Structures are given as structure tokens and as C-alpha cells.
Amino acid sequence: MVRRGRSRILVGFAVAMFLGVAVYFRLWAIQYSLFSDDAELIRRQFDLANKEAMDESAEWRLRFDKEAEKASKCAKELEEIKESFEKKEDSTSSDKRLKMLQKENVALLEQMETIKNELEAEKRRCRS
16 A cells, blocks of 8 residues: 555656646747747847948948038139139239138038048947
């Protein structure tokens, strides 16, 4: 009779162990599927953020190029006016135009410097 009780306990213990292992594996499978979905979501979010950063970088580069082109055009005009001014020193209208272009050149150079700084700040922000 003692053996019967022990064998029942052992069988009950074995069934409980089997059920415990089955529940553990089921919970592990559920957790694995959740984490694999999270990894895919994180990868897609990273890809999207990377694409947006590249687009924004290209946009800043385009703005910088436009401002640099404007500044170089203004500098070229200024140089041409200086040359013509040296030839025509008595002309007051060219003097006014020269001063106006110098002011415009300074303003454009300041704008270009500001955009350079913004571009560098965006690059640093994207890298971190």
C-alpha cells in the first residue's frame, strides 16, 4: 500500500512536471513571437528615420548650394562694378550701386554662414 501511494505521487509529480514544461514552452513561444515582431518594427522605424535624415540632409545641401551660388554671383557682380567704377570714378550712380551690392553681399555672406552653421548642427544631431 505504501508503494501504491508513492507511485501515485510519482505519477502525479511526472504529470505536473510535463504540464509545467509544456506551459513554459508555450509561454516562451509567445514571448519569442512578440520580440521578433518588435525587432522588425524597430528595424523599419530605423530605416524610416534614416531615410528622413538623408532627405533632410539633401534639402539642407540644396539650400546651402543655392545660397553659395547667390553669394558668388553677387561677389562677381561686385567685382565687375569695382572694375567699372575704377574706369568711371566720376559716376555717382555706380557708387550707389556698389554700396548697395556690397550690403547685399554682406547680407548674403551672413545668410550663407548661418546656413552653414545650421547644416553642421543638423549633421551633428543626425550623427548622435
